[in-house]
Every structure is written in C-alpha cells, then in structure tokens.
Amino acid sequence: MTVEDIRNVGIVGHGGVGKTILAEAMLHSAGITNRMGTIEDGNTVSDFHGQEVERQISISTSMMHLSWLKHKVNLVDTPGYMDFIGEVYGAMHVVDTGLIVVDANSGIDVGTEVVWQYGKEHDLSKIFVINKLDKENTNFDKIVEDLRESFGPDVIKVQFPYNPGPGFDGIVDLIRCKLLRFAKDGSGTFTQEDVPADVKDIFDEARLQFMESIIEHDEDLMTKYVSDEPISEEELKKALSHAVKHNEIYPVLCASAKTNVGPARILDIVVNYGASASDLPDVHGTDGDGNDVSRKCAAGEPMSALIFKTISEPHVGEISFIKVYSGTLKVGSDVYNAASDSTERISTLFVLNGKERKDTPQIECGDMGAIIKLRNSHTNDTLCDRSAPIALTKISFPEPVTRAALHAVNKGDEDKIGFGLHALHQEDPTFHHYYDGELKQTIVSGQGELQLDIVVHRLKKRFNVDVELSEPKIPYRETITKTADFRRKYKKQTGGRGQYGDVHVEIKPRERGSGFEFIDNIVGGVVPSKYIPAVEKGIRQAMEEGALTGSKVIDVSARIFDGSYHNVDSSDMAFQIAGAQAFKECMRKAGAIVLEPIYKVDIRVPEEYMGTVMGDVNSRRGKVLGMEMAGKFQVIRAEIPLAELYKYSSMLRSMTQGRGRHHREFSHYEPTPRDVQSKLMAAYSSEDE
Numbered sequence: 197m198t199v200e201d202i203r204n205v206g207i208v209g210h211g212g213v214g215k216t217i218l219a220e221a222m223l224h225s226a227g228i229t230n231r232m233g234t235i236e237d238g239n240t241v242s243d244f245h246g247q248e249v250e251r252q253i254s255i256s257t258s259m260m261h262l263s264w265l266k267h268k269v270n271l272v273d274t275p276g277y278m279d280f281i282g283e284v285y286g287a288m289h290v291v292d293t294g295l296i297v298v299d300a301n302s303g304i305d306v307g308t309e310v311v312w313q314y315g316k317e318h319d320l321s322k323i324f325v326i327n328k329l330d331k332e333n334t335n336f337d338k339i340v341e342d343l344r345e346s347f348g349p350d351v352i353k354v355q356f357p358y359n360p361g362p363g364f365d366g367i368v369d370l371i372r373c374k375l376l377r378f379a380k381d382g383s384g385t386f387t388q389e390d391v392p393a394d395v396k397d398i399f400d401e402a403r404l405q406f407m408e409s410i411i412e413h414d415e416d417l418m419t420k421y422v423s424d425e426p427i428s429e430e431e432l433k434k435a436l437s438h439a440v441k442h443n444e445i446y447p448v449l450c451a452s453a454k455t456n457v458g459p460a461r462i463l464d465i466v467v468n469y470g471a472s473a474s475d476l477p478d479v480h481g482t483d484g485d486g487n488d489v490s491r492k493c494a495a496g497e498p499m500s501a502l503i504f505k506t507i508s509e510p511h512v513g514e515i516s517f518i519k520v521y522s523g524t525l526k527v528g529s530d531v532y533n534a535a536s537d538s539t540e541r542i543s544t545l546f547v548l549n550g551k552e553r554k555d556t557p558q559i560e561c562g563d564m565g566a567i568i569k570l571r572n573s574h575t576n577d578t579l580c581d582r583s584a585p586i587a588l589t590k591i592s593f594p595e596p597v598t599r600a601a602l603h604a605v606n607k608g609d610e611d612k613i614g615f616g617l618h619a620l621h622q623e624d625p626t627f628h629h630y631y632d633g634e635l636k637q638t639i640v641s642g643q644g645e646l647q648l649d650i651v652v653h654r655l656k657k658r659f660n661v662d663v664e665l666s667e668p669k670i671p672y673r674e675t676i677t678k679t680a681d682f683r684r685k686y687k688k689q690t691g692g693r694g695q696y697g698d699v700h701v702e703i704k705p706r707e708r709g710s711g712f713e714f715i716d717n718i719v720g721g722v723v724p725s726k727y728i729p730a731v732e733k734g735i736r737q738a739m740e741e742g743a744l745t746g747s748k749v750i751d752v753s754a755r756i757f758d759g760s761y762h763n764v765d766s767s768d769m770a771f772q773i774a775g776a777q778a779f780k781e782c783m784r785k786a787g788a789i790v791l792e793p794i795y796k797v798d799i800r801v802p803e804e805y806m807g808t809v810m811g812d813v814n815s816r817r818g819k820v821l822g823m824e825m826a827g828k829f830q831v832i833r834a835e836i837p838l839a840e841l842y843k844y845s846s847m848l849r850s851m852t853q854g855r856g857r858h859h860r861e862f863s864h865y866e867p868t869p870r871d872v873q874s875k876l877m878a879a880y881s882s883e884d885e
C-alpha cells in the first residue's frame with residue numbers, strides 16, 4: 197500500500213448517534229466479521245472495554261481497519277460523550293477525514309458543533325452521515341437545511357433517502373444518479389435501479405444543486421458552465437474529489453448503520469473522493485533548537501510519528517496508538533523521542549481491529565497502528581529519526597470543566613495513588629491532578645464526572661487502590677471593608693535576653709484583584725529599617741490564615757507608621773511576631789468579610805432548554821450576563837460561584853438530555869452573601885475546636 201491507497205477516517209459526533217455501529221457495519225460489509233455485533237449485547241469490535249460494555253457507550257477511541265476497493269481504510273471510532281472529548285481531539289488531530297455522524301431524529305447537537313469546530317480549525321476534510329434513517333419521524337431535508345445554516349452552503353447533499361422509516365433500504369445517489377437498493381439481510385450489499393418516477397422531480401432538483409455546488413468550486417468547470425459547454429461525469433467527479441479533499445465541500449450521506457443500509461456506499465465515497473495523508477499539507481513541528489521544521493508525507497523522508505493515544509492493557513502494558521507522518525516506522529529500529537530525550541527500541545508493531553492485534557513489520561507514512569512497551573513515551577510525544585529530530589505539533593486539549601477531591605480509602609496507599617494518577621494523566625492529558633496545599637486535598641479535574649468515575653475505576657482495577665471522590669473545598673478568601681489600626685508592643689522578659697518589638701500598623705481595603713501592598717512610613721528610625729522586612733514577613737504570615745474562616749487574606753494594604761525598639765532585646769523574630777499580631781487585631785476592627793471565587797460560565801443548549809437552564813443558574817446564585825444565538829443553540833453567559841458548580845456538567849446533562857455543554861473559567865472574587873458567610877464561619881469554628 198502506498199500512501200495514496202490509505203484513508204484514515206475518524207468517526208465522530210454527538211453521543212449515541214451510532215458511530216460504533218457504523219464502524220461495525222463497515223467492518224461487516226468488508227468481510228472482517230461474520231455478523232454484526234450490537235451495543236445491547238456488548239459484542240461490537242470497537243466497544244470492547246469492560247466499562248464500555250457495562251455502560252453501553254464508547255469511552256475510548258478504537259482503531260480498526262479494512263480493505264475496500266483495493267484501498268486500506270483505517271477507522272478510528274471515537275466516543276461521543278463530552279467527558280471523553282480528549283479522545284476525539286486526539287483522533288481528529290491525526291485522521292485525514294472526519295465522518296461526522298448525525299442522528300436523523302435529533303439532528304445537530306452540541307457534539308456535532310464541537311467536532312465540526314475542531315475539524316474546521318484543523319482543516320480536516322469532513323463528510324456528514326445522517327444515521328438512523330430507519331427510525332420513525334425523521335426529516336432528512338430539514339437536517340441538511342440546518343447543517344447548511346449552521347456550517348455554511350458548502351455542506352451539500354450527495355444522497356437522499358428514498359424510503360426513510362422502518363423498512364428503509366433505498367438511497368438515491370446523486371453521483372451515480374441511481375437508486376441504491378440495499379440487501380435486507382444486513383450484509384450491506386446493494387444493487388442499482390433507475391431513480392423511481394415518484395422522486396424524479398426531487399432528484400432533478402437535487403442533482404442540479406449538487407452539480408452547481410461542485411462547479412462553483414472549480415474555475416475551469418465554471419468557465420465551461422457559463423459558456424454552455426458540456427461537462428463530463430469524469431470532470432465532475434474529479435472536481436468533487438478535489439473539493440472534498442481540500443475541505444471545500446462537505447458531502448451529506450445517508451445511513452441506517454443498524455440495518456447496514458448505506459455504509460458500503462459511504463466507504464466507496466470515502467475511498468473515491470476522500471483525502472489520503474498525501475493530500476494534506478506538510479506537517480509542522482520544531483527541531484532540537486526550537487526552529488520550525490516540516491515533513492512531507494513521503495517514504496523517503498526521515499521517519500516521524502505522533503502518539504495520539506495511550507492505553508494500558510492487562511498482560512500487555514502500555515499500547516501507544518500512532519500515526520506515521522513521514523518515512524517508515526520499522527520493527528527493530530531505534531527511534532528518538534525529543535520530549536523525554538530518550539531512545540526507544542521498537543520491538544513490536546501492530547495493526548488493530550478493536551482488541552484484536554496483528555503484528556506488522558513496519559508502518560508506512562500516512563498509515564496508523566500501535567506500538568507496545570515504550571518506556572518513556574506518552575500521548576502527544578513524537579517518535580522520530582535520531583538524525584532528524586522533530587516534535588510534531590501537539591494535540592491541544594481543552595481546559596477542565598469539573599473538579600473533585602480524591603481521598604484514599606485506606607491509609608498508606610498514597611504513594612500508589614500518586615503513581616496511578618500520574619500514569620492516568622499521561623494516558624489521558626485531559627485528566628489532571630495535583631495536591632492543593634491550601635485546601636490540603638488532592639484535586640482531580642477533567643471533562644466531566646463520568647471521566648472522573650472512570651479514573652476511580654481504573655485506579656482500582658489497574659493499581660489496586662480504593663479511592664473516593666467528594667466535593668472539593670473552595671479556596672475562599674478574606675478581605676476588609678474599613679480602615680483600622682492597632683499598636684502592638686510585643687515584649688517578653690525571660691532569664692537572659694528578652695524580646696522586644698513594637699509596631700503601629702494601619703490596614704486599608706484595596707481594590708478587588710489588586711493584591712497586597714506594604715508601606716513603610718517610619719520616620720526618624722523609630723523602628724530601624726533592618727527590622728521592617730521582619731514586620732512585613734509577620735503580616736504576610738498572618739494573612740495566610742484569616743480570622744473568619746482561616747482563608748487567605750487578599751486586597752489589603754498595610755502601613756507601618758510608628759513603633760519603637762530596644763537596643764538589646766529587639767530581633768527580627770520579635771518584630772515578626774509584633775507585625776503578625778498587630779495585623780490580626782487590625783483585621784478584627786476592619787469589617788472583615790469572606791470572598792468566594794466566581795466563575796465565568798458559558799452554557800450552550802438547544803433553545804427548548806433555555807428556561808430550565810436559566811432557572812437553574814438563578815438557583816445557583818448565578819448572574820446571567822447575556823444570551824445570544826449561535827446556530828441552533830442558545831449561549832447563556834453567566835457568573836456562578838464555584839461553590840455552586842460541583843457536578844454541574846452532570847446536572848446540565850440531565851437537565852438537557854445530554855444536549856447541553858458548558859465551559860468555565862475563573863473570573864474574580866466576590867463577597868459571599870451574609871448567610872453563606874455565617875455558615876462558613878460556623879463550620880470553621882467548629883473545625884477549630
């Protein structure tokens with residue numbers, strides 16, 4: 197196989213639209229399997245992990261491959277749940293075509309938008325598949341209209357269903373100008389008939405629109421068209437292929453994956469019109485000195501390959517999924533990883549069909565596969581020729597939208613947990629963990645609660661440790677509302693040398709977000725300048741633990757303007773203590789309040805859920821800042837206290853039947869309402885006792 201004969205196809209889209217079953221149908225059509233598995237029986241090629249079978253959703257990207265019309269097609273089935281969006285971004289980073297699957301009942305969903313957007317930013321060639329056309333109440337034309345409205349007029353209908361609904365078996369194909377009639381036995385084969393008379397008018401109109409869209413994207417054809425010269429089918433097909441490969445036209449195709457109506461023809465179109473890696477621009481990266489370098493997808497180039505995903509399998513260890521971008525990756529070779537500055541011996545290469553692995557001696561550029569037992573290489577690392585080092589452009593992963601505190605169930609497991617968390621982060625860079633010294637908790641964060649649950653499950657299964665998740669503490673702050681001053685004379689006379697430090701300190705509120713300011717207003721050396729840093733240090737120490745809730749004090753200015761010292765007894769220590777105590781006393785008089793972190797939250801939901809979601813934002817003490825339409829969605833921009841955002845992504849999912857999505861970002865600190873402050877103070881004083 198040369199690179200032109202390979203198609204790397206990512207199957208992407210909203211949750212539950214039928215991506216895994218579409219892959220299943222394609223594998224069956226290509227003779228890879230004897231029969232199609234089902235989600236309900238948990239026996240699909242792609243969803244083979246225990247948790248996938250149990251929960252009946254995809255969690256992990258799977259790789260499969262088949263041969264079609266003398267081409268090799270690599271299928272990369274991705275999860276649709278937003279919790280696993282990192283998997284999708286990884287896959288979309290390396291494939292050449294994105295098959296965006298849309299449910300014929302629900303149409304465009306937040307997941308459709310997300311993958312469209314990512315594909316658009318990365319210049320990925322895209323084909324839409326409207327699936328589940330065997331269901332009642334579908335409206336193919338309306339969905340195509342919505343797609344064009346949301347994603348532009350270059351979305352074009354290349355097929356339409358002849359008899360959608362139960363019994364669906366006919367697709368009118370605007371390339372072949374035929375009705376394709378699919379076998380009822382689920383084999384995926386089809387025969388051709390003339391376009392039936394009852395849809396002839398619809399066909400004529402659709403075909404004209406289809407032709408015109410292609411012609412618009414090709415100057416030569418355009419010239420011919422306006423001067424009424426004939427355009428051959430061959431010319432039209434060539435122009436279509438060029439436009440699809442170069443991301444200028446986005447065909448819409450039909451399927452009922454479950455009954456295997458359509459997938460075979462989708463494969464035809466992917467092979468005949470879809471991009472191979474050689475159609476894409478050269479890939480970029482940086483060399484050892486940080487200079488921009490590029491690689492052509494050609495056999496003669498130095499080898500480069502990107503690890504876009506890692507999984508860990510019992511009895512096997514780490515499996516790294518890769519795409520080779522240039523040159524050839526060979527078993528027995530030594531490759532270089534610039535990120536870890538290490539050399540790895542390639543002992544085994546695989547091609548995969550779900551969990552089934554087959555050894556292969558080499559993987560050519562433009563092809564994909566897997567490596568086992570790399571020691572120092574992780575997701576997003578590049579493997580390359582040592583003589584031509586390159587770190588390819590990395591997959592950019594989204595910021596976390598959920599956080600939780602993680603605790604060991606059994607004492608003494610902390611080291612094992614730390615090790616496990618680190619390994620899980622290297623596998624899945626959208627999962628983060630750190631120990632928060634302020635909150636004294638291990639905080640884990642990611643793209644959703646389900647992702648965090650899976651982490652807990654993996655820690656148990658692979659690292660044999662029990663952990664629990666709970667609501668994490670909130671990093672509250674304290675500040676003051678009034679100016680106050682206090683003079684503290686710290687004096688101790690013990691046997692030998694005594695202690696003496698005397699400071700008069702004034703504190704003032706500062707603007708929110710402006711931080712701490714220390715002012716030295718001592719005149720005439722009443723406190724010698726050598727002790728001033730100790731006073732500041734004492735104040736800063738006192739600010740670490742405010743009096744109300746033990747939280748950090750922020751946005752205060754502290755000014756020392758008077759005091760005294762003792763020739764023998766004064767010391768840094770004495771002034772530090774005096775400074776800290778003076779500050780604490782000032783705080784008591786300065787109308788201290790508790791501040792809480794407020795997050796800026798963007799919530800995207802289909803319009804029908806807007807009322808529910810807005811009501812819920814209000815009940816979370818949120819402030820709605822604005823609303824706008826974005827395609828089919830309403831975007832609500834709000835500010836919500838972090839304390840009210842625990843498990844928000846799950847709540848939003850259940851409020852919107854999985855059709856809402858949110859982003860969050862820290863905004864600022866704000867005073868807590870009085871009742872919240874009282875509760876926090878009560879909790880702190882009982883904790884103190």
Ligand SMILES: Nc1nc2c(ncn2[C@@H]2O[C@H](COP(=O)(O)OP(=O)(O)OP(=O)(O)O)[C@@H](O)[C@H]2O)c(=O)[nH]1
Pocket residue numbers: 210211212213214215216217218234235236252253254255274275276277327328329330331451452453454455
């Ligand atoms: N009627 C009908 N049901 C389908 C079709 N394709 C898939 N389904 C069903 O839809 C459900 C979800 O299918 P999956 O293939 O798991 O969907 P998915 O997009 O892979 O889901 P995630 O990976 O979890 O996002 C299953 O119950 C399938 O049997 C179809 O063409 N017609």
Ligand SMILES: [Mg+2]
Pocket residue numbers: 215216217243253254273274275276
């Ligand atoms: Mg799936």
